Amino acid sequence: MTSSGTSGGSGGAGRTSGHGGSGGHHGNGGNGVRSTGSRLAVDRLIDDPKTRIIVCCGSGGVGKTTTAAAIGLRAAERGRKVVVLTIDPARRLAQSMGLTELDNTPRVVKGVTGDGELQAMMLDMKRTFDEVVLAHAEPERAKAIMENPFYQSLSAGFAGTQEYMAMEKLGQLRAAEEWDLIVVDTPPSRSALDFLDAPNRLGSFLDGRVIRILTAPAKVGGRSAMRFLNAGMGLLTGTLGKIFGAQLLTDVQTFVSAMDSMFGGFRERADRTYQLLKAPGTAFLVVAAPERDALREAAYFVDRLAADRMPLAGLVLNRVHGSGAPQLTAERALAAAEALEENGSEHASPEAELLAAGLLRLHAERMQIMGRERRTRDRFVSVYPDVPIVEVAALPGDVHDLDGLRAIGDRLSGTA
Amino acid sequence: MARTPGQAARRDPDWEGVRLHVVSGKGGTGKTTLAAALALALAADGGRVLLIEVEGRQGIAELFGIAALPYEERRIASVSRAQLGLPPDEGGGGGGGEVFALAIDTELALLEYLEMFYKLGRAGKALQKVGFVDFATTIAPGVRDVLLTGKACEAARRKGPDGRRRYDAVVMDAPPTGRLTRFLNVNAEVAGLARIGPIHTQAQAVMRVLKSPETAVHLVTLLEEMPVQETVDGFAELREARLPVGGVMVNMVRPPVLDAAAVAAVDGDHREEVALALGEAGLGGRSRKTETVRAAVEPLLDPLLAQAREHAERVELEREQRADLQQLRLPTYELPLLGEGVYLGGLYRLAGELKRQGAA
Numbered sequence: 055m056t057s058s059g060t061s062g063g064s065g066g067a068g069r070t071s072g073h074g075g076s077g078g079h080h081g082n083g084g085n086g087v088r089s090t091g092s093r094l095a096v097d098r099l100i101d102d103p104k105t106r107i108i109v110c111c112g113s114g115g116v117g118k119t120t121t122a123a124a125i126g127l128r129a130a131e132r133g134r135k136v137v138v139l140t141i142d143p144a145r146r147l148a149q150s151m152g153l154t155e156l157d158n159t160p161r162v163v164k165g166v167t168g169d170g171e172l173q174a175m176m177l178d179m180k181r182t183f184d185e186v187v188l189a190h191a192e193p194e195r196a197k198a199i200m201e202n203p204f205y206q207s208l209s210a211g212f213a214g215t216q217e218y219m220a221m222e223k224l225g226q227l228r229a230a231e232e233w234d235l236i237v238v239d240t241p242p243s244r245s246a247l248d249f250l251d252a253p254n255r256l257g258s259f260l261d262g263r264v265i266r267i268l269t270a271p272a273k274v275g276g277r278s279a280m281r282f283l284n285a286g287m288g289l290l291t292g293t294l295g296k297i298f299g300a301q302l303l304t305d306v307q308t309f310v311s312a313m314d315s316m317f318g319g320f321r322e323r324a325d326r327t328y329q330l331l332k333a334p335g336t337a338f339l340v341v342a343a344p345e346r347d348a349l350r351e352a353a354y355f356v357d358r359l360a361a362d363r364m365p366l367a368g369l370v371l372n373r374v375h376g377s378g379a380p381q382l383t384a385e386r387a388l389a390a391a392e393a394l395e396e397n398g399s400e401h402a403s404p405e406a407e408l409l410a411a412g413l414l415r416l417h418a419e420r421m422q423i424m425g426r427e428r429r430t431r432d433r434f435v436s437v438y439p440d441v442p443i444v445e446v447a448a449l450p451g452d453v454h455d456l457d458g459l460r461a462i463g464d465r466l467s468g469t470a
Numbered sequence: 471m472a473r474t475p476g477q478a479a480r481r482d483p484d485w486e487g488v489r490l491h492v493v494s495g496k497g498g499t500g501k502t503t504l505a506a507a508l509a510l511a512l513a514a515d516g517g518r519v520l521l522i523e524v525e526g527r528q529g530i531a532e533l534f535g536i537a538a539l540p541y542e543e544r545r546i547a548s549v550s551r552a553q554l555g556l557p558p559d560e561g562g563g564g565g566g567g568e569v570f571a572l573a574i575d576t577e578l579a580l581l582e583y584l585e586m587f588y589k590l591g592r593a594g595k596a597l598q599k600v601g602f603v604d605f606a607t608t609i610a611p612g613v614r615d616v617l618l619t620g621k622a623c624e625a626a627r628r629k630g631p632d633g634r635r636r637y638d639a640v641v642m643d644a645p646p647t648g649r650l651t652r653f654l655n656v657n658a659e660v661a662g663l664a665r666i667g668p669i670h671t672q673a674q675a676v677m678r679v680l681k682s683p684e685t686a687v688h689l690v691t692l693l694e695e696m697p698v699q700e701t702v703d704g705f706a707e708l709r710e711a712r713l714p715v716g717g718v719m720v721n722m723v724r725p726p727v728l729d730a731a732a733v734a735a736v737d738g739d740h741r742e743e744v745a746l747a748l749g750e751a752g753l754g755g756r757s758r759k760t761e762t763v764r765a766a767v768e769p770l771l772d773p774l775l776a777q778a779r780e781h782a783e784r785v786e787l788e789r790e791q792r793a794d795l796q797q798l799r800l801p802t803y804e805l806p807l808l809g810e811g812v813y814l815g816g817l818y819r820l821a822g823e824l825k826r827q828g829a830a
Contacts, residue, residue: 400750401746409728
């Protein structure tokens with residue numbers, strides 16, 4: 055009783071009110087840590103002309119794409135020339151921005167007010183990969199690469215391809231110098247970190263020993279040091295042949311040697327884009343929902359950004375519940391509902407009693423959700439007191455149009 | 471089509487004859503939780519069930535509150551009808567069953583596979599050293615999928631020394647819907663790469679099991695627009711790929727407390743009376759004076775009504791989503807939202823619910 059009483063108590067889970075450390079002490083493992091998370095000033099971030107790239111990252115299903123779109127729209131309506139790169143938007147969200155086809159090119163979003171401009175695009179990873187190949191190989195070789203079954207498998211299916219191509223596209227957009235703000239959504243990975251790791255994975259894969267061994271025959275002279283490699287290759291090709299069949303092995307070798315000439319270019323590009331993310335002018339927004347798993351992923355990401363010296367702007371906590379009557383605790387509301395259902399009242403009709411009990415039960419449910427969310431949030435804040443946070447109130451339905459995105463933008467900036 | 475709890479206390483399960491249950495769904499819908507609950511439900515009448523995880527995230531270990539699972543089948547729970555809150559079976563016998571778990575490690579699975587077919591011995595280690603496994607599974611993701619699905623199919627068909635099946639059922643916590651068909655349709659995936667050879671043969675064997683009536687693919691959803699859309703699309707894709715479609719598991723369902731009509735009734739004719747009832751329920755403080763009580767209740771009234779309106783809006787949205795799901799004409803199971811988050815007791819509760827509704 056007492057422990058749950060403290061959590062439901064004061065503080066109010068203010069939807070968008072700028073409360074800093076809500077609630078004071080809340081039995082947070084008894085260590086007396088106070089939540090001191092400051093408020094993330096979204097408008098200041100998007101109004102700053104020095105902010106050139108905003109990367110929205112976080113685990114799947116937390117509203118990353120919607121957040122990216124809302125931030126892009128708000129920045130555009132406050133006068134900036136913005137492009138939003140979305141990875142895999144839900145159909146209705148894409149439609150809300152007028153994105154009807156995946157054509158890998160930014161399109162102007164209609165209906166944006168103010169002096170700025172908003173463009174939006176959906177990433178086509180296969181096409182982006184093709185563009186990279188075309189840019190780095192002469193036409194004939196490029197054609198050979200693109201026709202190889204392994205290229206087709208790699209470009210459509212490699213676990214990191216989408217992440218790598220998102221990076222690649224970001225690099226292209228930045229190099230075009232057509233926009234003064236680029237907002238990037240990140241792929242719906244299992245883990246938020248995949249986005250940062252993928253370019254390196256692809257890079258080290260293409261640079262890996264197996265590839266070296268497979269491409270070795272072309273380069274190896276008669277040096278004795280190569281005896282190991284040759285032995286390794288015999289084993290490897292023999293095994294590959296056994297498992298996949300001889301045709302496949304030929305395909306692999308053709309593919310690998312065709313790609314070999316491009317390795318340098320690949321690595322260089324991946325490294326350059328990675329550096330771009332560290333450069334001043336880039337801001338990472340970690341997006342999460344007030345749930346254990348989502349915030350754990352967010353924590354990993356915050357650690358990783360710090361380790362890589364990448365600029366974290368703050369945490370966007372989506373779908374936070376609030377109440378206009380936080381003074382009424384869940385316990386009192388439930389007790390009152392039960393009293394009404396069991397004993398009735400003297401003056402109200404039975405119908406009104408049931409309605410009142412329903413209102414109270416809903417309120418109790420809401421307060422319990424809020425208590426749980428606040429505990430989850432406070433655990434994060436006690437570990438990361440310096441990460442600015444903005445809480446975005448839960449909406450009853452999905453976003454279908456620009457007005458819906460504007461409403462989220464208002465909530466993000468605390469002006470709802 | 472959804473069955474409400476208690477409607478049919480004892481009935482034949484919907485998936486009699488199915489040995490491999492594949493559970494998928496949009497990210498964030500709780501597919502790992504429901505895969506685990508289904509495994510418990512399937513084991514409740516006795517027998518052995520294997521729960522397989524393929525994405526290397528140790529979700530099972532976390533769910534059951536145990537240490538990270540190695541690449542090895544190990545017993546993680548025992549379960550009986552009583553533990554799921556179900557009445558004893560008519561036969562009376564059987565003290566319940568056991569759930570085993572396996573977290574598949576792709577690298578070890580590939581080496582195990584190579585060992586099994588090629589007796590590589592030391593050469594296997596050498597392959598591991600040069601990063602061959604990474605290479606093979608990177609350059610051809612289909613190869614990894616064949617290994618993962620192959621392991622599940624093998625477990626589903628494995629026989630013990632007594633000639634009986636080692637496991638009565640296998641439940642696989644599969645990748646999310648977006649990647650599911652690709653993942654299961656391993657044959658198509660590797661066909662372009664390996665037209666002949668052992669991988670090709672293996673892929674065909676896997677496909678035979680996956681497309682047989684011994685397999686069912688269930689999708690987990692929430693009563694929200696995006697997950698429902700993904701579920702509808704997912705089933706269409708499965709059908710097109712001729713993979714055996716299972717049931718719909720609707721997770722985190724909250725009971726409707728008030729609908730739009732009720733909210734309208736409060737707002738219109740009953741506002742004063744509801745205020746009165748709230749006051750008499752003790753929310754107006756200790757005062758006996760009607761006006762004081764009424765004044766104390768007043769600040770609560772609008773916020774409570776606003777919450778009720780939001781709730782009614784959600785109930786209406788959920789009704790639409792439910793209607794879309796019903797169009798699928800598939801067995802549908804509704805699982806309640808666990809107020810305190812998922813904990814072991816909650817997992818058993820979900821398992822009981824699945825069993826009562828006929829999923830196991």
